[in-house]
Amino acid sequence: MVQAIGIVILLVLVFGGFALTGGALGPVMHALPHEMLIIGGAAIGATVAGNSVHELKAIGGGFARVFKGPGFTRQDHIDAIAVTSKLMKMLKTEGPVALEGHVMQPQESAIFAEYPRILARQQLLSLITDTLTLLVVSSGSMENHAVEEVMDNAIKTHLHDMDEPAHALQNLADALPALGIVAAVLGIVKTMGSIDQPPSVLGGMIGSALVGTFLGVLLAYGIVGPLAGRLKQINTQDSQIFHSVKQVMIASLNGYPHALAVESARSGLPEAVRPALIELLDLLKGK
DSSP, rough: OOOHHHHHHHHHHHHHHHHTOOOOOOHHHHHHHHHHHHHHHHHHHHHHTTTTTTHHHHHHHHHHHHHHOOOSSHHHHHHHHHHHHHHHHHHHOOOHHHHHHHHOOOGGGGHTTTTTHHHOOOOHHHHHHHHHHHHHHHTTTTTTTHHHHHHHHHHHHHHHHHHHHHHHHHHHHHHHHHHHHHHHHHHHHHHTTTTTHHHHHHHHHHHHHHHHHHHHHIIIIIIIHHHHHHHHHHHHHHHHHHHHHEEEHHHHHTTHHHHHHHHHTTTSSGGOOOOOOOHHHHHHHTT
């Protein structure tokens, strides 16, 4: 919602400022559809040519995420730490065998049933269950650093996939000024074909051509670039839930006290979704 408001402010102030300084909006509005057709068509064509179907779908999802905001709420972060803490506590007190049913069939687990939103997040669920499955099948004999390396690799791969739409949007933003020049050059070519027209006509044609350059720069630095930056911010915030799960697991495997394991995960969360330590400890104490 905030991003939509920002775009409205941008358009109102840019075009409003132009009009207030005596600029005539008529020629701009007249040229706008044609220039947008050229620039937009080139941008869409380049994006389709440079990405797979899977990545194109991800770009569409990335646009939606920009306006929806982070995918993980404060409660999701609390739930992720809580369920991981409970599972690690079970591993420590009851052994790998007791954990097997929960990680092999999480949909039937009484522990996971308490956290339905975690069950619905397949990537996050897989990070938890796959890591714990390794500990179960190895009967807890795996070295802690090996577990950490496996988790780091899984998180790195997932975050790379998350960041692809943001990279594609940034690439598009970088290309838009040049695509605006393409539209402007075509306008100049059209103008040169009418060089025998009076100056008033040529002036209008040149002005229409320059609208292409204007649009390319405006779209790049005023809309698409900022949206790509916002998507990167969202990805950074959402990525912390994976790191918090890892922190709880590795800290527990290293024998840290329960409160310290929880704090190692909680302290890395963004302030907007970070619960108070006492709140989290009280919640886990009551379970």
